[in-house]
Amino acid sequence: MGQASEVTIELLLSSPTHRYEGRPGDGPLPATTREVFESIQLRAGLGVVGDRYFGQRAHRQASVTIMAAESLDWVQDSLGLLEHPLAENTRRNIIVRGMPIDEMGGSIFTLDSGSGPVSFVANRPANPCAWMNVTLAPGAFQALRGRGGMRCEPLSDGTLSVGPAELRMRHA
Template identity: 55%
Template sequence: MAEVEIVALLVSPVHAFEGRPADGPRPDPAGAGVESVTVRAGLGLVGDRFFNRPAHRTAAVTVFAAESLDGLGRPDPLLARRNIVLRGFPVDDLAARRGQAGAVFSLDSGDGPVRFQAHRPAHPCAWMDAVLAPGAFKALRGHGGVRCTPLDDGVLRLGAAKLEVG
């Protein structure tokens, strides 16, 4: 078990990165960064654009390590557009690798554990250079987080949490 901190939670009903990075992102709707999220097993985060989308069932929730941003001047972690941003655990190690399944892990921020099945890595895109920092796209390769399926209903909140693998 690892003591972690949930430093950011993102629930966004729209995709902010459309078009060309040179044109800049469209504004986020109010409330994209939230204090708590409601997780639904097999569906994702209530209110998020990937909630209950069949094409995103194994990628409904993205989990990201805040440490991945440290070399970029520590920009606002919400700009990475990952749903759950943690500090204190190597999140990318949870992802599925060739011939191996991703890890099952749980997060508990005080309302009981919520389990997730990790799947593929969440690769960065060219937008990262435009919204985080020049060079972020390259710097985040292999450190873009992991796409997951929630296995339990529950609630996650900003602040101290416990992460358990297995």
């Protein structure tokens, strides 16, 4: 793996249910369990333990969504919002500050928040949807185009925790 850079994991989300079903104008379904955690468990090829996409064959290469915290800063600044959008409303599993995830398509990388490195491959963009206009702010769907994060596959088992972390990129 390549040189390490310091990043910060700001949010970890694992939700057993789909909350954004139907029409965005009807609003999201209520959370039935806790969804935001201080740490999450990941399993190679399966995803985040307890998440709705864990072990789903159709989502194996896209079971973990990672988004840059800076994307939410962009939404706030570009839309002139007085309050910062709530990261958990993006429904991304991992929100990281200091990681250019939207530029990392095809990359293999590790995140280590102190419990050992967890390897991922960034397979494809996690494009925003119209729900962002309801759950973040009017205009957020458009503001997040090209900034929605990446759908990733974990290549190793491990634990990630909120707080400082180390990012390592694999050299090509």
